[in-house]
Amino acid sequence: MTDSFDIEVDRDSVAMGDDVQSHARRISVMSGTTLSSVLAEAAPEIRSRGWSWVAEVDGRTAAVWSIDRGVEMLVEDDVVIADNAPRRIFFRYFLQIDPEWLDRRLVDGAEANRRVLEREYQPIGDRLREEEDRRRERELPGRLLGVECSAALRGLGVEFDLHNDRMARFDVFGSLWRVRRMDTMTVTARGENRFLSSIRPAAVAEVWLVAAVGQRMRQVRGLPPAPDRLLSHPDLYPMSRGVFREPRWSTRGHPTVQLTGDEAVHAYRVSAGRTIAEVGQILDAR
Template sequence: MTASLVIEVDRDSVAMGDDVSSHAHSLAVEPGTALSVVLASAAPEIRARGWSWVADVDGRVAAVWSVDQGVRLLVEDSPVSAADGPRRIHFRYFLQIDPAWLYQRLAEGAVADRQALERDYRPIGDRRRDEEERRRERDSPARYLSAECTEALRGFGAEFDLHNDRMARFALLGSSMRVQRADTMTMTFDVTNRVVSSIRPVAVAECWLVAVTGRRMRQARGWAPVPDNPRIPVPELRPMGSGVAGTARWTTRGMRGDPVVQLTGDEAVLAYRLSANRSIGEIVTILSAR
């Protein structure tokens, strides 16, 4: 009886927390098995559509793997053997780069440099995502932000470019903001794609968003700033690690049913102190007063 060939398999971590435990394991295969079959058996257990992985076999780029397209070899589909191996397979995570595009680039001879390929793919990916978001906007009347929130934002000068069931994007005083659902959180991004806030539930996020836009409107019109005097108990914020360029970040403890609020920068904190435990109508009244 022919002894099995034991191959060491590992993969990149895909996010914080994914590296808590090792992904390394051993895979026993029968000599003579095609490399494509081995790679399919060794593929990452993360089955997310649109995610791409590059398989390195004994240090050589051998294939692109994805849930969408399976194994696409960049080398000959030769049988594995005890003499020739392989001994090690490592799957490198190439983010949400389209697997067909990635395979084509590598087949044409591009170096499997994730940073460089991600940079090349970004305009294509951005265009495709925008097309998908606009399709959702056309096909469904559902909108992520409530009518009350949308009206308040427009009243403070927001001009909506896109609004569907999971995302809103608008211009405000020459800048842009993007609000979108991420699992149970509502995340807000500024013009540089920096995360400014991540809040749950969405009603709390809407109040915060109205406070941010209203404060900016007052500043643009030269009105006096609203005093930083909440007068209503505000859930405690505690420091998190610094963000981009050392910008301070803050979070609530998320205890006793309090909202989960994560903020970046002083402006975000001041808006939260104003909006916490107030309704959209109350916030609009405060920020509209001369």
């Protein structure tokens, strides 16, 4: 009879909304399995192309994993038996650093320091992403934001710089906003990656986006904040503060909403339970 043993597996969270629940789990592995096969079985359930992960086995950097290239070992691909079986595998998220580039740098001896490697890769990644985003905008018919949402934003004065099937980038009265789909979450950031919201489902995110941009429009035009005529009373719970030490809140259950800053919360209070057309009427109020 072949022995088997359990290994603890965990991973980083990838975005606001992904950290609501623990990712820790256990897998059962048969004795005699190669380490690369163990890592392939333990790999993160997020299957997004272009995303890179570094696998740590009992704290030692062991491999790069991506859906694009699978497991790329950085150590010997030993056969795992009870005597040498790892106790814990942790997958560290290395953002959208190209997995081939990341593997090559680690093989060449670079330390698996995400912040350092992210800075090194950034100009390369920015150029490649911009080229790919422009190609998708030209060649693919789909758009991230729906027709009604896009029209409402244009009506509020938004100028789209880029809009394809996975990203929208636009100017809001001198401030650059980015909306992306990250796994199942619609994530909105302003300026230098200052996160505003992470929302699921997309329809709820679009109504919130119109409310948030409309608020900004009212500020620029010297109007008071949109009337807070609550249709429902969304329960928001405090979270740890964000990167810029701004307060954050989240819902529990459906819909999944995480917000950063008072303006984002006010936009949600205006948009919760409403349609884009209804939010537009509120924004037009004097």
